[in-house]
Amino acid sequence: MTCDEAKACFADDWCGMLRTPERDQxxxxxxxxxxxxxxxxxxxxxxxxxxxxPAQEPPPQMRDRFYAALGAYGEGFSAASTEPRRKDNxxxxxxxxxxxxxxxxxxxxxxxGYAISSQKGVRENSEVAQLRGEVNGMRELVALSxxxxxxASERLRGVSWANQVESSDGQVLAALLxxxxxxxxxxxxxxxxxxxxxxxxxxxxxMEIVRAIIPQSAPLVxxxxxxxxxxxxxxxxxxxxxxxxxxxxxxxxxxxxxxxxVERLQ
Amino acid sequence: xxxxxxxxxxxxxxxxxxxxxxxxPPPQRITLPFxxxxxxxxxxxxxxxxxxxxxGYDGNDAVIEYSGRGDGPPRKARPDDxxxxxxxxxxxxxxxxxxxxxxVVRVKGGSWDRLNIQIKVPKQTTLELKTMNGSISVxxxxxEMTIDAMNGHINVQDASGxxxxxxxxxxxxxxxxxLSAAKASSFSSMNGSIEVTLPADLKxxxxxxxxxxxxxxxxxxxxxxxxxxxxxxxxGGGKNGGGVLPHTDRTLYGTINxxxxxxxxxxYNGRIVIxxx
Numbered sequence: 001m002t003c004d005e006a007k008a009c010f011a012d013d014w015c016g017m018l019r020t021p022e023r024d025q026x027x028x029x030x031x032x033x034x035x036x037x038x039x040x041x042x043x044x045x046x047x048x049x050x051x052x053x054p055a056q057e058p059p060p061q062m063r064d065r066f067y068a069a070l071g072a073y074g075e076g077f078s079a080a081s082t083e084p085r086r087k088d089n090x091x092x093x094x095x096x097x098x099x100x101x102x103x104x105x106x107x108x109x110x111x112x113g114y115a116i117s118s119q120k121g122v123r124e125n126s127e128v129a130q131l132r133g134e135v136n137g138m139r140e141l142v143a144l145s146x147x148x149x150x151x152a153s154e155r156l157r158g159v160s161w162a163n164q165v166e167s168s169d170g171q172v173l174a175a176l177l178x179x180x181x182x183x184x185x186x187x188x189x190x191x192x193x194x195x196x197x198x199x200x201x202x203x204x205x206x207m208e209i210v211r212a213i214i215p216q217s218a219p220l221v222x223x224x225x226x227x228x229x230x231x232x233x234x235x236x237x238x239x240x241x242x243x244x245x246x247x248x249x250x251x252x253x254x255x256x257x258x259x260x261x262v263e264r265l266q
Numbered sequence: 267x268x269x270x271x272x273x274x275x276x277x278x279x280x281x282x283x284x285x286x287x288x289x290x291p292p293p294q295r296i297t298l299p300f301x302x303x304x305x306x307x308x309x310x311x312x313x314x315x316x317x318x319x320x321x322g323y324d325g326n327d328a329v330i331e332y333s334g335r336g337d338g339p340p341r342k343a344r345p346d347d348x349x350x351x352x353x354x355x356x357x358x359x360x361x362x363x364x365x366x367x368x369x370v371v372r373v374k375g376g377s378w379d380r381l382n383i384q385i386k387v388p389k390q391t392t393l394e395l396k397t398m399n400g401s402i403s404v405x406x407x408x409x410e411m412t413i414d415a416m417n418g419h420i421n422v423q424d425a426s427g428x429x430x431x432x433x434x435x436x437x438x439x440x441x442x443x444x445l446s447a448a449k450a451s452s453f454s455s456m457n458g459s460i461e462v463t464l465p466a467d468l469k470x471x472x473x474x475x476x477x478x479x480x481x482x483x484x485x486x487x488x489x490x491x492x493x494x495x496x497x498x499x500x501x502g503g504g505k506n507g508g509g510v511l512p513h514t515d516r517t518l519y520g521t522i523n524x525x526x527x528x529x530x531x532x533x534y535n536g537r538i539v540i541x542x543x
Contacts, residue, residue, distance in 0.1 A: 005364050044516070052433075089418070101363040124529055137485070151392075151410055152410070152412050153428035153430055153449045153450050153451065153452075154428045154449075154450075155527065156430070156450040156451075157339075157449070157450045157528070158450055160450065160471075160527075160528045183303075185430055186410060186454060187430045187431075187432055187452035187453075187454050187530060187532075188430075188452075190452070190454055190530070190532055191473075191530055192451065192474075194517065218432070218434075218456075219456050219534075220432075220532065220534055221455045223534060224532075225479070227523070251456075253456070253534065253535075
């Protein structure tokens with residue numbers, strides 16, 4: 001057995017996958033060749049150590065994120081496939097319409113042009129609805145994926161995309177709240193706070209927004225969140241805003257703004 | 267006569283002695299090559315006290331020059347600790363720590379040092395720069411620039427990569443080239459003004475807000491009639507069926523040259539100036 005052949009057998013030997021004649025040949029080669037023996041010993045100890053490394057567990061959020069992305073994609077498709085079906089029924093129910101209108105056109109010529117344009121309108125509407133569903137699903141997918149990028153500029157783009165999502169099952173709201181609370185970049189947090197304006201329709205999400213104020217490190221983001229709470233007109237936020245106004249460790253401008261917000265909401 | 271002579275000795279000698287004890291240290295230089303020049307490079311700087319200047323150049327290494335006092339950690343020793351007949355030997359202190367690993371150069375300074383750091387890196391390097399008390403200047407970089415100067419000014423010139431700049435109390439000035447406009451950029455300051463120069467033919471969507479200042483520009487900005495991102499949604503109003511929301515904030519949305527990637531300008535107490543190049 002040559003040195004190259006021996007080296008090719010190392011891994012198989014450690015796994016116990018080497019047949020007896022080959023194993024014997026390798027053993028003999030290692031007894032004769034000091035260089036190979038040294039290399040095999042070094043690699044084998046590394047091989048054993050690799051076993052002792054703990055297996056890397058995927059973070060628990062990974063599953064949620066995957067299903068969030070899948071859900072967003074699916075929503076786009078379901079919106080696209082249900083709407084035209086409804087329109088198709090509508091179209092069959094009125095299938096007689098063009099014919100009768102055509103007959104009527106013999107009597108009144110003016111009706112013809114109107115009939116064609118209305119039939120065309122129905123078809124276009126269903127296509128537009130299908131496209132809009134697809135586009136919305138794609139926008140949501142793009143927004144969620146960009147919000148997880150390492151580049152702050154890309155995450156800012158993700159917030160811009162989130163602004164263009166028309167409806168969401170809560171994934172975009174959750175992603176934006178996560179950005180406001182945890183994004184390392186102040187500029188991204190500011191943009192995410194603004195984007196929340198149109199997604200925070202439930203009282204639970206409004207409560208999460210007002211609770212995000214005190215833990216914020218940047219006064220500018222704290223002020224943006226206070227403005228948002230005022231815009232959302234949620235009087236349940238008043239007690240938390242009073243806590244902000246009375247918290248000595250916060251920036252004076254932030255406390256002033258919170259006091260102003262309490263007045264506005266009362 | 268004698269006392270005047272003594273006085274003049276004290277007058278000249280004491281400052282000279284103090285100067286001798288406290289000489290301005292000469293600039294020091296560290297050169298760190300990036301381990302794989304073909305892969306994306308990045309530079310991370312975190313300096314609590316002192317200013318940072320980063321310049322893009324055509325080389326492959328990160329060249330770090332620094333000057334200033336590295337006082338080291340505060341010492342417990344007092345003058346009366348000096349044993350009779352002895353003098354203290356100054357121990358060397360290194361005010362910065364610079365490392366390179368996996369194409370990332372990291373420069374860190376101690377919180378007791380007042381430093382002036384100048385770094386040259388390849389133009390396409392990604393920057394992440396942070397100071398507490400000191401200004402940050404960047405010139406000729408085409409990678410992404412993430413800059414945070416708590417109490418200092420930020421000045422970005424000849425940028426051809428996206429800029430994400432924030433200062434709590436400092437002014438932000440920036441001049442962008444066409445290339446950097448393809449990506450989203452953002453400038454924000456609590457108490458400072460924001461002055462940004464953009465190429466005259468730049469296509470962008472602008473989001474501008476100054477709570478207690480004014481917004482000036484020589485661009486022909488097409489301002490959105492309804493404020494806020496709600497205006498983007500067809501039909502307006504809330505995304506989940508709510509009505510149109512009234513806005514208390516003063517955010518202004520608009521486009522220049524037909525619109526493009528979003529550029530965000532936010533300041534609480536400063537003014538915003540957006541200039542044509």
